Amino acid sequence: MKQLIGMLLLLLTLSSCNNKQEKKGQPEVSRTVGNATLLVDESFHNVIDDQITVFNSDYPDAHFKVINGGENKILPTFLNDSVRVIVMSRVLTPEEEMIYTKRSIPVFTSRFAIDGIALITNNSNPDSTITAAEVISILKGTSTSGKSLVFDNAYSSTLRYFKEMAQIKDLPKKGVYTLNTNADVIKYIRENKTFIGVVGVNWLLQSQDGDRGAYSNQVKLLAVKNLPGKKGDDAFYKPTQNHLISGIYPFLRNIYIINAEGKQGLGTGFANWLVSQRGQLIVLxxxxxxxxxTSREFNLKN
Structure with a gap:
């Protein structure tokens, strides 16, 4: 009996050693170690880049591949299961989420930031304000002001946001135009004095270097008054951080990270990081x- 027990212990020891050797050749994967691919709405790539930089300072063995693009360009890649983590300004529709449900893969959605959509114009334009009602009338093609809106591209979440707000499916033949990138919008507004550009606040705030900075210094923010009966209908507000936090600026949108990783991997760890205290400080x-x-309180003593 003692010999039999000894043989069993020897076999278990050898099996354990073999398993360790097999695992030794495989890369470690956890919430802070490994590789992850992220699909990111290009309007938000600046804040995601900042988050990754700080995340990597704490976890150097975390490696990210970021694919930036317009919302309608990157979403199909997420839905066909090629990449399972996406950052965008809306949640999945029930039909979209059902695609993962049928695969028995849970989908976790977390809001981690609030972005504003800024309206910009040339510094020489005498206008410094605009109403949400006027913006809607331009989108519907009923405006008589002669003003025109310029968006980054036809596939962007920014354009989708305004089409939904105006309750339109198609753009009018005149008054609304699309380019290719946010940088193109700023350049266009710099060179055309009567147009209004539409860009995300996050992109605008962090595009002050190089050529983009030279263009952005020659444009100005328009203050916006909301529709009657809605918050922010009492005055004209610019998309400052305080106005985003208070919700008083009319054109607000949430930023979500949607994770269908289906395991405790790096994508899950990064999604949790974004809503952690440190991740939220980076957003701020x-x-x-x-x-x-989180408000900061100070104890003052005599």
């Missing part, structure tokens, strides 16, 4: 509205 530093705003 970026000029956006954090999902969780």
């Amino acid at each position: 530093k970026s000029g956006l509205g954090p999902h969780k705003y």
Whole structure:
């Protein structure tokens, strides 16, 4: 009996050693180690780049591949299961989420920031304000002001946001135009004095270097008054951080990270990081509205 027990212990020891040797050749995967690919709405790539930089300072064995693009360009890649983590300004529709449900893969959605959509114009334009009603009338093609809107591209979340707000499916033949990138919008507004550009606040705040900075210094923000009966209908507000946090600026949108990783991998770890206290401080530093705003209290003693 003692010999039999000894043989069993020897076999278990050898099996354990073999398993360790097999695992030794495989890369470690956890919430802070490994590789992850992220699909990111190009309007938000600046704040995601900042988050990754700080995340990597704490976890150097975390490696990210970021694919930036317009919302309608990157979403199909997420839905066909090629990449399972996406950052965009809306949640999945029930039909879209059902695609993963049929695969028995859970989908976790977390809001981690509040972005604003800024309206910009040339510095020489005498206008400094605009109403949400006027913006809607331009989108519907009923405006008589002669003003025109310029968007980054036809596939962007920014354009989708305004089409939904105006309750239109198609753009009018005149008054609304699309280019290719946010940088193109700023350049166009710099060179055309009567147009209004539409860009994300996050992109605008962090595009002050190089050529983009030279263009952005020659444009100005328009203050916006909301529709009657809605918050922000009492005055004209610019998309400052305080106005994003208070919700008083009319054109607000949430930023979500949607994770269908289906395991405790790096994508899951990064999604949790974004809503952590440190991740939220990075959002606050970026000029956006954090999902969780923690006030700082000071104890003053004589």
